Amino acid sequence: MSFFKTPSEWLPAAAALLSIALMGAAFALMLLRFVRLLRGAEPAARLSRKGPGVRALVLAALAMLLSRLLLYAAAWGVHCLMQGRAVSFAASFDGLWVHWDARHYLKIAQQGYVNVGDDRLILVFFPLYPWCARALNLLLGDWVVSSVIVSNLCAAGAASLLYALVHRVYDAQTARLSLCYFLLNPYSVFLAAPYSEALFLLLTLGALYAAASDRLLAAALLGALSALTRSLGVVVCGVIWLYAWRKALRARKGTRAALALRGTLTGLLVFLGLGAYLYLNYAVSGNPFQFLIYQRDNWYQQMGTFFGSVRNTTDYIFRSWGESDCFWTWGVQLFSIFYAMILLVFTGRRMPLEHQAYTVVYIAVALAPTWLLSGPRYLMAMATMPILQAITTRRRAPHALLLSLQGVLLLFFTVGYTIFVEVL
Numbered sequence: 187m188s189f190f191k192t193p194s195e196w197l198p199a200a201a202a203l204l205s206i207a208l209m210g211a212a213f214a215l216m217l218l219r220f221v222r223l224l225r226g227a228e229p230a231a232r233l234s235r236k237g238p239g240v241r242a243l244v245l246a247a248l249a250m251l252l253s254r255l256l257l258y259a260a261a262w263g264v265h266c267l268m269q270g271r272a273v274s275f276a277a278s279f280d281g282l283w284v285h286w287d288a289r290h291y292l293k294i295a296q297q298g299y300v301n302v303g304d305d306r307l308i309l310v311f312f313p314l315y316p317w318c319a320r321a322l323n324l325l326l327g328d329w330v331v332s333s334v335i336v337s338n339l340c341a342a343g344a345a346s347l348l349y350a351l352v353h354r355v356y357d358a359q360t361a362r363l364s365l366c367y368f369l370l371n372p373y374s375v376f377l378a379a380p381y382s383e384a385l386f387l388l389l390t391l392g393a394l395y396a397a398a399s400d401r402l403l404a405a406a407l408l409g410a411l412s413a414l415t416r417s418l419g420v421v422v423c424g425v426i427w428l429y430a431w432r433k434a435l436r437a438r439k440g441t442r443a444a445l446a447l448r449g450t451l452t453g454l455l456v457f458l459g460l461g462a463y464l465y466l467n468y469a470v471s472g473n474p475f476q477f478l479i480y481q482r483d484n485w486y487q488q489m490g491t492f493f494g495s496v497r498n499t500t501d502y503i504f505r506s507w508g509e510s511d512c513f514w515t516w517g518v519q520l521f522s523i524f525y526a527m528i529l530l531v532f533t534g535r536r537m538p539l540e541h542q543a544y545t546v547v548y549i550a551v552a553l554a555p556t557w558l559l560s561g562p563r564y565l566m567a568m569a570t571m572p573i574l575q576a577i578t579t580r581r582r583a584p585h586a587l588l589l590s591l592q593g594v595l596l597l598f599f600t601v602g603y604t605i606f607v608e609v610l
Contacts, residue, residue: 194504201520202497208527209492209550212534216546219539223428226435231355231538233398238353238361243346246365250345253369254338254378258283260597261604268605280330282604287311288380292329295319299470307484309470310477312463314415315382333380340384341377345369347391352573355398355538363576363585372595373566375603383567386415390569393422393456397429397540405429406455413459416567420460421548426453428540490556492549496523499558514602515559522562523553529574536577537570545570 222228258275261282266273284292290308294316299309315336323332348368353361368374377384389412396405405426412419430449434442464474473479481487499520506512526549534542545568552564565571575588 194501197504198497198500201500202493205493205496205523205527208524208531209546212527212530212546215531215535216539216543219535219542220428223432223539224435228432228539230432231398231540234354234357238350238358242353243350246345246349247342249365249369250342250377251338254341257375257378257596257600261600264601264605283334283379284330285379285603285607288333291316291319291380291382292333295323295333296329299466301471306471307480309467310480310485312382312415312417313466314411315385318385319380330380334378337377337380337384340388341374344377344384344387344391347388347395348569348572351391351395351398352576354395355541356573356577359580360573360576364572366585366589367572367575367592370589370592370596371566371572372592372599373562375596375600376563376566378600379603382415383563386412386419386567387569389415390419390422394425394541394544394569397422397425400429400433402426402430402449402452403455406452409456410459410462413456414462415459417460417463418548418552418564418567420456421544421551423453423456424547425540425544426456428543486557488556490554492523492553494556495553495558495561496520498556499523499561519558519561522565526565526568526571526574529578533574533578537573541570541573545574 219228258279262273262275262278265278265282290311293305294308294311294313297305299313300306316333318336319329319333322336323329326332326335345365345368349361349365352364356364377387389408393405393408393412396402396408405422409419409422409426412422427450430452431446434445434449437445463477467476468474470476478488499516502516503512503520506516530542530545530549534545537545548568548570549565552568553561576585578584
């Protein structure tokens with residue numbers, strides 16, 4: 187009997203414990219600030235009265251569109267090199283950019299949801315993005331082009347909203363840095379593909395901006411649409427509640443209860459998006475929770491814990507040792523998880539409480555699936571991720587280094603997704 191365990195035996199548990207410690211610290215800091223809010227001692231963010239201006243917002247959107255065009259060109263160029271000849275850009279586009287979940291979204295856009303055959307399983311994908319692609323296809327008559335245009339327009343809008351939000355809540359320098367981190371996130375390649383992340387980010391950032399501007403009803407409606415795009419859209423309700431309760435606590439004593447109740451009910455409107463999706467499940471299959479059955483039986487996916495995902499991810503690094511998945515799937519995922527958690531613990535307190543709370547809950551829920559394969563993509567779709575990166579330091583050198591690294595990785599993952607799909 188050996189008294190010494192191998193790394194494959196103790197590292198998964200150690201990684202899980204470390205994730206618990208990090209998220210526990212983040213939750214404790216958030217809870218402390220929440221208690222201070224209830225006591226009236228938690229300061230609100232100093233909102234800028236002067237917005238960034240239309241020109242800056244247009245430039246942010248154009249920067250996103252230009253960056254996606256560069257990704258298309260890079261993928262096509264590498265594809266031509268691999269083929270040893272010039273290949274038609276249009277003819278090769280579908281084969282380069284339609285992989286994995288993109289096929290499911292396109293199928294929903296084309297035929298809707300069904301309750302027979304293997305296609306019944308795509309009920310697990312939320313409907314708003316394919317509905318938007320279907321609507322645009324009525325004008326363009328090309329499913330892939332319509333889906334990609336929806337993604338790009340939403341990504342451009344999300345870039346503008348991110349810049350506007352950060353400029354208003356933080357400052358101009360942080361807004362510029364956040365935009366750069368957003369554009370160069372290695373997994374932002376999915377913003378150029380037929381995926382729902384761009385629409386999800388557009389609606390979530392719109393909700394956060396509306397909430398920061400004290401337009402809570404608009405924030406709730408945008409949050410409901412976000413929840414109709416991806417389930418994590420419901421996290422926006424907590425942001426609305428915090429803004430509403432902060433406002434109520436600062437009001438006259440006789441009006442506090444009414445304002446708090448109204449804000450709480452307004453936040454609950456976010457769940458209308460999830461409710462619409464549950465009704466869709468019922469209309470298609472007769473069971474509002476049928477998607478959970480499909481996730482469990484076909485994808486081995488159930489609600490778990492973030493630390494369980496960390497343990498599983500670490501375990502699979504050892505199980506797949508020597509294979510491409512070891513680093514490019516499990517290794518990258520483990521790094522992304524701890525990178526986000528460490529940023530949250532050491533940087534999150536510089537955020538307004540509303541953004542810090544959103545980030546804590548989002549990370550805890552997004553990383554909880556029992557069979558987590560797309561952790562880095564889920565974290566890329568977290569509205570506050572580029573903000574966390576931008577506020578780590580005011581020094582230019584670390585940002586320049588990290589942004590350069592992200593740019594290289596973005597090109598690498600773009601080639602991986604479009605040409606060497608087995609790498610990702």
